[in-house]
Structure formats: structure tokens, C-alpha cells
Amino acid sequence: MKTNEYNESMKLFKRALKVIPTGVPSHLGPVNGCFIPIDAFPLFSGKAEGSYFWDVDGNKFIDYMCAYGPNILGYNDPDVENTAKEQMLLGNCVTLPSIKSIEMAELLVNTVEMADWAFFAKNGGDVTNFSLMIAKAKTGRTKTLLIKGGYHGIAPWTQKLGMPGVIYDDIKNNIYVDWNDYEQVERAIEKNKDEIACFLATPYHHPTFEDNQMPKDKYWQKIRKLCTDNGIILAIDDIRCGFRLDLKGSDHYFGFKADLLCLSKTLGNGWNLSAILGTDEMKLAASNVFYTGTYWLSSIPFAAGIATINKLKQINATELMKKLGEKLTNGLNKVAKDNGFNLKVTGHPSMWFMRIADDDTLNLHQEWIAECVKRGVFFTSHHNQFINCSLTEADIEVTLKVADEAFKVVRKNHS
Amino acid sequence: MKRMKKDQYTLAYINLNAVIKSIVHLYELDKEIKDLVGDRNIAIQFIVRKGPSALLKFENGKCTFLEGRHKNDVLLFFVSPIHFNNMINGKSNPIPLKGFIKLGFLTKEFNTITKKLEYYLRPTRDLLENENYAKINTILAFYTAFNALCQVANTDEVGKYTAKRLSDGNALATIGTSEKVYIEVKKHTLKTYIGEPEKVHARMEFVDYETASGMLNDTVDAYSCIGSKRLKLSGYIPLLEDLNALLYQTSMYLKEDT
Numbered sequence: 001m002k003t004n005e006y007n008e009s010m011k012l013f014k015r016a017l018k019v020i021p022t023g024v025p026s027h028l029g030p031v032n033g034c035f036i037p038i039d040a041f042p043l044f045s046g047k048a049e050g051s052y053f054w055d056v057d058g059n060k061f062i063d064y065m066c067a068y069g070p071n072i073l074g075y076n077d078p079d080v081e082n083t084a085k086e087q088m089l090l091g092n093c094v095t096l097p098s099i100k101s102i103e104m105a106e107l108l109v110n111t112v113e114m115a116d117w118a119f120f121a122k123n124g125g126d127v128t129n130f131s132l133m134i135a136k137a138k139t140g141r142t143k144t145l146l147i148k149g150g151y152h153g154i155a156p157w158t159q160k161l162g163m164p165g166v167i168y169d170d171i172k173n174n175i176y177v178d179w180n181d182y183e184q185v186e187r188a189i190e191k192n193k194d195e196i197a198c199f200l201a202t203p204y205h206h207p208t209f210e211d212n213q214m215p216k217d218k219y220w221q222k223i224r225k226l227c228t229d230n231g232i233i234l235a236i237d238d239i240r241c242g243f244r245l246d247l248k249g250s251d252h253y254f255g256f257k258a259d260l261l262c263l264s265k266t267l268g269n270g271w272n273l274s275a276i277l278g279t280d281e282m283k284l285a286a287s288n289v290f291y292t293g294t295y296w297l298s299s300i301p302f303a304a305g306i307a308t309i310n311k312l313k314q315i316n317a318t319e320l321m322k323k324l325g326e327k328l329t330n331g332l333n334k335v336a337k338d339n340g341f342n343l344k345v346t347g348h349p350s351m352w353f354m355r356i357a358d359d360d361t362l363n364l365h366q367e368w369i370a371e372c373v374k375r376g377v378f379f380t381s382h383h384n385q386f387i388n389c390s391l392t393e394a395d396i397e398v399t400l401k402v403a404d405e406a407f408k409v410v411r412k413n414h415s
Numbered sequence: 416m417k418r419m420k421k422d423q424y425t426l427a428y429i430n431l432n433a434v435i436k437s438i439v440h441l442y443e444l445d446k447e448i449k450d451l452v453g454d455r456n457i458a459i460q461f462i463v464r465k466g467p468s469a470l471l472k473f474e475n476g477k478c479t480f481l482e483g484r485h486k487n488d489v490l491l492f493f494v495s496p497i498h499f500n501n502m503i504n505g506k507s508n509p510i511p512l513k514g515f516i517k518l519g520f521l522t523k524e525f526n527t528i529t530k531k532l533e534y535y536l537r538p539t540r541d542l543l544e545n546e547n548y549a550k551i552n553t554i555l556a557f558y559t560a561f562n563a564l565c566q567v568a569n570t571d572e573v574g575k576y577t578a579k580r581l582s583d584g585n586a587l588a589t590i591g592t593s594e595k596v597y598i599e600v601k602k603h604t605l606k607t608y609i610g611e612p613e614k615v616h617a618r619m620e621f622v623d624y625e626t627a628s629g630m631l632n633d634t635v636d637a638y639s640c641i642g643s644k645r646l647k648l649s650g651y652i653p654l655l656e657d658l659n660a661l662l663y664q665t666s667m668y669l670k671e672d673t
């Protein structure tokens with residue numbers, strides 16, 4: 001198989017470095033994105049369609065990062081894009097919101113089981129932050145229970161003390177507990193009686209670098225009861241899992257009911273939009289908090305969001321992605337085994353996490369991912385991957401062929 | 416209150432276990448220093464009350480550094496971390512408790528050594544133009560930075576907080592094939608060793624002295640180096656991110672001090 005070259009990407013990276021700190025910031029960049037080694041990875045996209053993107057050197061990739069989640073129907077989905085274009089002609093960011101904001105809220109309330117209302121913003125972090133403010137407004141308390149290793153955005157309170165720009169005061173109201181450890185939560189609540197406003201967690205544990213973990217049997221049911229008994233607001237950060245597990249909400253998927261639910265990544269198939277959904281009981285507190293942003297009620301993303309959700313329902317998206325994910329991950333497992341590697345797959349099939357489990361220095365895994373990317377299959381090393389609905393069986397076959405050759409190259413390099 | 420400010424206690428650890436410790440490398444790199452010490456054997460014990468202690472030893476043409484208290488010829492006592500930090504800044508003198516006979520060495524040779532150390536660790540643009548100077552500066556700064564980072568992780572309040580989230584493992588930093596230092600994280604305590612460990616969990620590789628120098632002296636940024644493959648990161652990246660956070664905290668100490 002031919003392997004990619006990235007001369008144009010590299011040229012652009014040098015140009016970007018002059019005018020943008022780090023060139024390509026954060027998770028899309030070579031450091032946080034773990035582009036190891038950097039010359040195995042493209043850095044700038046030229047265009048995208050369906051399950052693919054082409055980089056600026058013209059290399060084509062089957063994209064399993066899906067823009068870190070938003071691509072759920074396929075890039076440039078015609079139904080979504082045409083709706084967006086129609087709305088564009090009517091105006092986007094205007095002095096007054098459009099009817100689309102109501103329609104979108106109605107659609108979400110009718111789709112997501114726990115929701116009685118919806119409030120909109122742009123990024124996931126906008127709404128995780130809002131969930132804390134609502135909980136504090138509602139309870140008059142100060143502290144937040146969080147899961148160690150969970151990701152909720154970039155606001156100072158979500159970050160790690162010691163990192164540049166983060167000070168102790170930013171995180172002093174956080175209490176961290178281990179995932180799936182109910183007793184720890186119980187003890188933390190006991191120790192901080194009447195001080196905890198909110199328990200914020202993802203529906204299942206999907207950290208980077210570590211195997212993803214599903215909730216233990218009855219974990220969420222017990223946490224739900226504990227929160228109710230102690231007057232703590234249960235907020236679920238469904239930003240990554242949302243609509244990939246269940247259109248009715250990931251709390252519904254795991255058999256419990258959240259007080260607040262944060263969504264973003266899949267809402268508009270790439271159009272910028274986030275939402276916090278709540279129960280009636282949370283509505284007054286949500287109304288009382290001052291929270292807004294210039295672009296939050298722009299209408300194109302709502303129009304795109306409505307089209308996205310309707311299509312997801314119409315094609316039974318969650319079932320489709322689950323099946324594709326299972327087919328792909330089973331295939332990857334087999335290819336790994338055939339080459340003498342132990343590939344460990346965790347998480348939900350539509351957003352699986354994988355790692356070569358034979359080597360805790362991570363070298364083999366990073367090499368394998370790099371060899372896949374060089375051959376046109378875009379995976380990242382230590383973040384979960386994503387399935388989108390436009391992925392085909394043929395794409396899966398190509399992916400498995402690439403994975404197989406990549407395993408062989410790694411094997412050869414180490415024999 | 417966990418503040419990001421310089422505390423004298425941590426600074427004393429940095430000054431002894433990183434700055435004074437780098438004399439070991441200076442001794443190998445600067446012939447003048449080696450000649451100055453000559454064939455004298457002398458073991459200098461530093462004791463900082465309510466602070467660090469360590470032994471700096473010149474013996475049979477070798478210089479070694481050992482943390483803690485050991486058999487010695489000269490014992491230098493400092494009543495507090497501030498007292499020690501002031502000595503490093505040239506603002507106060509130690510109280511020699513033992514080894515008056517060898518005090519001559521302290522006032523002359525040792526003074527020259529610390530002056531030389533300062534010369535190499537506080538570069539100017541002009542000095543860095545000199546290739547030999549730049550190389551010595553880079554090597555000393557390289558080892559000093561990693562040693563200092565460990566002191567911050569083990570003693571500074573925010574540093575300890577950072578160390579608390581580190582899991583066990585080894586991070587290796589290299590310049591080309593000649594300089595190698597690794598940080599061992601074990602039960603949230605950090606320690607440096609020269610060389611390469613059996614198992615490396617994260618790697619930070621500078622291709623050459625020039626790259627390391629640029630990074631250590633803040634004249635190039637890491638991202639440009641990564642883009643041009645002069646700096647390679649691999650393995651367990653979160654460990655490098657946390658070490659980088661510690662380096663940032665360390666720079667707060669070293670910055671205010673200059």
C-alpha cells in the first residue's frame with residue numbers, strides 16, 4: 001500500500017505557527033492530539049464528505065474521529081446542509097431569535113426522555129458550566145462532585161491545578177471520586193453534608209489513555225437515589241455520548257433520570273450548538289441564572305439541528321452505528337489476533353476506545369495508529385474513536401485491510 | 416491556601432538538589448574547574464535547618480553529589496532555608512561547623528566554582544553566541560531543570576498536588592544520544608537518574624543541543640520544534656504534560672530569583 005506524504009500540511013503548519021499560538025491548538029494539534037510521530041499525520045483538512053476528509057496534500061482518509069464527535073450523519077449531509085442553506089437566506093445572527101429556537105427546543109423535549117425544557121449555547125463547556133450554576137442557584141450550595149479523569153471542557157474549574165493559568169481557587173470546590181465507586185460518593189457526601197450542589201459525570205467513563213468503563217450494575221440507580229436523598233442535583237454530561245447511545249438520552253439508556261443533561265457534539269451534525277436539558281424542577285433556577293452569549297441563538301444551527309435529529313430518528317441511527325461499530329471492532333480484534341497482537345476494545349461500539357494491550361509503554365500502539373493514518377485510516381492513539389451513519393461496509397473492509405498491513409509493519413519493525 | 420508563589424523551603428531544595436548538584440556536570444565540562452580542584456579530596460556537607468541536606472564530594476578526579484547526611488570533611492550549616500537561599504544569591508555566608516582547616520578551599524576554590532556555575536546558568540544573548548558556552552549552558556540547564564522539577568513536585572504545595580495525580584512510571588529526556596536523564600515517579604515522589612531506565616513510559620527527545628538550548632532559554636517554542644521534528648514526544652503523553660506543568664511551576668521559582 002502507498003503511504004501518505006504531508007508536505008503541504010507541514011508548510012501550512014509553519015505558516016500557522018507565526019500567527020496562531022501552537023499553530024494548531026489543543027486536541028486538533030500534534031501534541032494534545034498525540035500525533036506520534038508528527039510526520040505520520042495530516043495537519044490541515046482540504047474538504048470533507050460523508051465518512052471521509054481529504055487533507056491539503058490531497059490524501060484521502062476514512063475518518064474515525066468525526067471531528068471529535070459532531071460528524072454523526074456524514075460530513076456535508078445533504079438534508080442538513082440544504083436546510084441550513086435555506087435558513088441562511090432568512091438570516092442567522094439577528095437581534096431577535098427565530099422560531100427555529102422554539103422548534104428545536106420542542107423537538108428535544110419530545111425526543112429526550114428526561115427533558116421538560118431546553119436552553120441553548122454553543123460549546124459543550126458552556127452547558128457543563130451552566131449545569132453547575134443552575135445547581136448552585138437551586139441548592140444554595142458550593143461544592144461539586146466530579147469523577148477523576150472526566151472531561152467537561154476548559155473552564156478553569158474543569159482543569160488540573162498546577163497547569164499554567166489554573167489556580168487553587170478555581171478548583172477548591174471540586175471533590176473528586178473514582179468512577180464506579182459508589183461507596184466513595186457516599187463517604188464524600190457524608191463528609192460534606194449539605195455542601196454539595198451537584199454531581200456531574202459522563203454516562204459512562206470515557207477518559208483518554210485508559211480503557212473506557214461502563215457503569216456497574218445499579219451504579220446509576222444508587223447514585224440517583226443518593227443524590228435525591230441528599231438534595232444534590234444530578235447533572236449528566238452527555239456531550240460525547242449523546243445520541244450515539246440513545247436518542248432518548250444516555251441516562252435513559254442506563255435506566256435512570258438525570259436532573260440536567262448536557263448535549264452538544266451530535267446536535268447539528270457539525271453546526272455549532274449545545275444544549276442543556278432539564279426537568280421542570282430545574283426550570284426556575286435555570287431562569288434565574290444570567291447566562292448568555294452573542295451567537296447562542298443564531299438560527300442556522302437550530303435549523304441544521306432539527307434536520308439532524310429528524311434524520312437520526314428516521315434512519316434509526318443508534319442501532320445503525322452500533323452495528324457498524326460492532327462489525328468494525330470485531331474485525332479489528334480479529335486482524336490484531338491474526339498478527340499476534342492483543343487489541344483491547346472498550347466503551348460503546350459506536351464510540352469505542354482501543355489499545356494494544358501487550359505493551360504498557362504505548363509504543364506499539366502509537367506505531368500501529370501512525371501506520372494506519374499513513375495509509376488513509378484516521379484514528380487517534382488515546383481518545384475514543386467515533387462511528388458515523390454514512391460509514392459503509394466497504395469502508396470497514398478497507399479499514400481492516402489497512403489495519404492488517406499496519407500490524408504487519410509494526411510486527412516487522414519489532415522482529 | 417495553595418498559592419503559586421515562591422516558598423523559601425522549596426527554593427532551598429531547588430538551590431541545593433538542582434543548582435548545587437549541577438556542579439557535578441560543571442566539573443566534567445569545564446576543564447578550569449577540574450584543574451582548580453586538582454587532586455584534592457574533599458567532601459562538603461550542606462545542612463539546612465528545616466530544609467534539605469546533601470554532600471558534594473570531590474574525590475580522585477570525580478565529583479559526586481549525594482542527598483542527605485554523610486561522612487564529610489567540611490560541614491556547612493544554615494539556620495534556615497532563607498539563610499541558605501541568601502548564600503546562593505551571594506547575600507550571606509554559611510556557618511562552618513567543622514573543617515576549619517579546609518575552609519581555604521571554601522573561600523577560594525568553591526567560591527570560584529559557584530561563580531562559574533552562575534556564569535553558565537545565567538546566559539546572555541552574547542554569551543550564547545559562543546558555541547562552547549552554549550553547549551555547557553544547555554547541559555547544565557537541562558539537568559538542573561529536571562532536578563528542580565522534582566524538588567517542586569516533592570516539596571511545593573501545588574507541585575505536590577500535581578505529583579499526587581501522577582502514576583508510577585519513567586519519563587526519559589534526551590539530547591541527541593549524549594545527554595540522558597530520566598525521572599522516576601514512584602508513589603507520587605519524583606527522582607532523577609542519569610541514563611536510561613529499563614522501561615520508558617514517556618519520552619521527550621531533543622535532536623540536538625541547539626534545540627534543547629532554544630527550549631531551555633525560551634528562544635524557540637516547543638510547537639515549532641515538534642513541527643520541525645527537532646523535539647519528539649511519545650509514550651504516555653499525560654505524564655509529559657504534568658512534568659511540563661511542573662517545569663512551569665519551577666520557572667516561577669527561578670524567574671523571581673533572578
Ligand SMILES: Cc1ncc(COP(=O)(O)O)c(C=O)c1O
Pocket residue numbers: 068122123124125126128151152153154202237238239240264
Ligand atoms: C464529555 C465532554 N464534556 C464536555 C466537552 C466540552 O465540549 P466543548 O469542547 O464543545 O466545549 C467535551 C468535549 O470533548 C466532552 O467530550
